[in-house]
Amino acid sequence: MRRLQALDPADAPGKSRELLSDIVARHGEVGDMVATMAHSPALLQGYLDFSRAMKRVKIPRPLSEKISLAVQEWIGCAMCLSAHTEAAQAAGLSEADIAMARQGTSTDAREAALIALAVRVLAEPSSITDEDMAELRALGWNDRVIAEIVGLVSLNLLTGAFNLLIGLEPQEIS
Template identity: 60%
Template sequence: MPRLTPLTPDTAVGASRDLLADLVSRHGHVGAMVSTMAHSPAVLGGYLQLSRAMGRAKLDRGISERISIAVQTVQGCGLCLDAHVGAARALGIDEAEIERARTGTSADPAIAAVVALGLQVHREPASITDDQIAALRAHGYSDRAIADVVGVVALNVLTGAFNLLAGLTPGSDTGA
């Protein structure tokens, strides 16, 4: 059961009303997470900016989804996990690879290395070593792609933590 009430352009105030009205006018509706984030214009605005920025990430979308699946499995946000598993399937990632992502790995050693980095950024970023970064470069990852891992993890921490705090679960994202 949601702990926070989703808002609409009619019930939101100030900057949140403007952000929601713009989103609804462009997309027809917004999901429960976005409409509930509208309680804080800072959180909603920050989420929208980071989400747009990560849309320009250099990291392959399939890899980003695998990192997201790994992080959300650890974080425990069912709503986010369902969304990222659905996105991975839409990209053609098979069920075995999705299961590997849930455990923080991949059949492909290069993908396994970057997914592991994502989990490490989430759990213990101070333990990342120069050798790990060198190994990622040897797998063909650019510095930009490696840096993008932090953005993917940050976006997942924000959305997952928000959904858990707000009590949003699969089935509660009915749109506003």
């Protein structure tokens, strides 16, 4: 059941109206989640800026999707899982890769370590130790990628928690 309704750009508050109108002009439509975020101009602006910024991460797209799948599985957002499954397929991941990512792992040890870190950042960040960081570096992950995990997890938490809060379900995709 929807708890908050999506806004038409014309009905959105000031800054949100501008942001939604710009999205419509560039892409032809606004997604349901974004149109619902428009209730809060600050949230909508923050999400759009953060989402744009996270597109510049150095994490390869297939691995980024694996991380998103692992995090969304933990959060429990069916809408996000559906979207990231489609994105993972478009990035060339197999059904086995997708299933393993949803379990928080990968057949590749380097990737598995980064995916596990992402889940820990979400679920128990205080448990991450100096030894964990040293292990990631020993596997060849640099500080930029390690730092970007926090951003990727945070973006996934924002979208997953928002969709769960508003009651957005996959069958509502237009």
